[in-house]
Amino acid sequence: MDVTDIVDREFDTYDETTAVSKLRGAFDDSSRKALVITRDGRFEGLVTRRDVLSSHEKTSRKARSLVRPVPTIGPDEDIREVARLMIAGDTNVLPVLDGDELVGLVRADDLLRRVQASLAILEAGDVITTDVVSIEPDESLGRALSTFRTERIRHLPVVSSEDGADVVGIVSLSDVLEFVTRELQRSQGGNADAQSRTAASSGGSHGGFGAREGESADLLALPVRNVMVEALGTTRAEESLDEVLETMFEFGGSSAIVLDEDGSLAGIVTKTDMLESLTWSEERQLPIQVFGTDLMAETTRDGLAERIEDVTRKYRDMRLLEAKVHFQEHTERLRGTPLVLARVRLYTDRGLFIASGEGYGDRHAFSLALNAVERQILEGKTDGRTKKSATDSELAKMYGWVLSD
Structure with missing residues (x-):
């Protein structure tokens, strides 16, 4: 198709x-x-x-x-x-x-x-994310943005503060960004360039788009209920995926909340989850392509796939989509074993990771290459996830609402 x-x-x-x-x-x-x-x-x-x-x-x-x-x-x-x-x-x-x-x-x-x-051959339960991060309606937009950043997610179910189970809405990263941007533009009268020119001609600054840190921090202190969408698209784990998609289209959302029989939050399904399901093989094993199979004296395709999955399984916020392994032989040998170059490419929802390794024999070369890939993943994880909680002021700068040089 x-x-x-x-x-x-x-x-x-x-x-x-x-x-x-x-x-x-x-x-x-x-x-x-x-x-x-x-x-x-x-x-x-x-x-x-x-x-x-x-x-x-x-x-x-x-x-x-x-x-x-x-x-x-x-x-x-x-x-x-x-x-x-x-x-x-x-x-x-x-x-x-x-x-x-x-x-x-x-x-x-x-x-x-x-x-x-x-x-229709799949159910919501086949692609559901059950380890769901949620937020309460009275928590701040700043807290929501911080959660989006640290958890590397774009949707937050909003749950009742009474028992933490009843879902009362959902908020997305786009919802928060659009709300804050709209309110800032409204408070400044709309045209950033015109205000900048006025300030320059009068010899000083009158606030403008370059001095909005205080306002953006105030907006981030507002409760999530101000932005959340209450009209929810909900589903059950046993509902077929085509019906879940229809629910998303009906409610104009990119995700659907999965509820337990008692109506409490069970998980979330997104359109990205559905796209990922299209990449599964019939056996739902890792799609892996191996080039230079004639050099595989110590490894097998299944063995390579298992080791790659063992590495990527450690990072729950990353989805592995496909892997490619290339083997190339050099003329150098050690006690009859050729020097082999292994190159590993991992296609993930966090981007493409590529690394190479040289070793005597395919197993040694592959291990070195895979170790190098894992170091890249760890570096990316460190850069993208920090234990330090950003203040509302820092979040305002991070998301661009202080438009100064």
């Missing part, structure tokens, strides 16, 4: 020199989640709604400062590969190139609609 019939060939593009203020306007006027950025007429990358909302860039800055590279696909790409690339690239939109020419876009919602009937 390929994406030929779901490629959207009508789309707008924005040159890399487009002002960020114009990009914000494009998002305000539509339900789009990503904009296509070009350079000299050629595809350059995407700017997402979240990129713009969480940016510290002034509105006079150009699109090139926010553009992110994403994987590209061909007009007849296989749907499973598209799902894998969306997860690995952390994007719900993929550009379609025919040669060097941008000919269309494929969106996650359209892809899921295309395969919705096939999802």
Whole structure:
């Protein structure tokens, strides 16, 4: 099954020199989640709604400062590969190139609609995340943002403070970003550039978009109930995945709350979980490709897959999608055993990890390469997760609501 019939060939593009203020306007006027950025007429990358909302860039800055590279696909790409690339690239939109020419876009919602009937073979319980982090309605938006950051998640079920079980709403990272951005713009009268020019001409600052730290911190002190969505899409673990998807479309959400028989919180299912299910093999084993199998004297494909899964299983916030292992022989030998180069590539929802190792024999080389990959994962985990709780002021700076130089 390929994406030929779901490629959207009508789309707008924005040159890399487009002002960020114009990009914000494009998002305000539509339900789009990503904009296509070009350079000299050629595809350059995407700017997402979240990129713009969480940016510290002034509105006079150009699109090139926010553009992110994403994987590209061909007009007849296989749907499973598209799902894998969306997860690995952390994007719900993929550009379609025919040669060097941008000919269309494929969106996650359209892809899921295309395969919705096939999802009926799975249940919500097959993809559910049960280790759910939740928040109470009276906790602050700053606490929510801190949780999004440290837990590397984008949705927080809001549970009753009385017993911690009754789900009363849900809040997403986008909900918080849009709320704070909207309120800050409203309090400042809207046009950042105009205010900056007025301040400059009068020889001083009148607050403007460059002095909003206090206001943003005040907004982050507001309770989550101010932003949470109360109209929930809920499901049960035994409900088929196609029905869960229909619930998401009905409520306009990207996740569904899974409830126990007594109505308490059991877990959460997201559209990303559904995309990931499309990448499973029939046996639901790790998809692993091995190149240079003639050099595997001490290892087997199943053995390699098991060791890779043992490593990645340690990191519950990371999903492993696919692995590739390359073996290459050198002429050097030690007591008859060749020097082997092993290269390991792990495609995950946190990005692509690549490392190499050289050793005498395939087992030694693979072990060194896998150890190097794990060090990369650990470094990424350390950079992305910190035990230090950010203050509301620090969060305001982190998410770009102090638009100063």
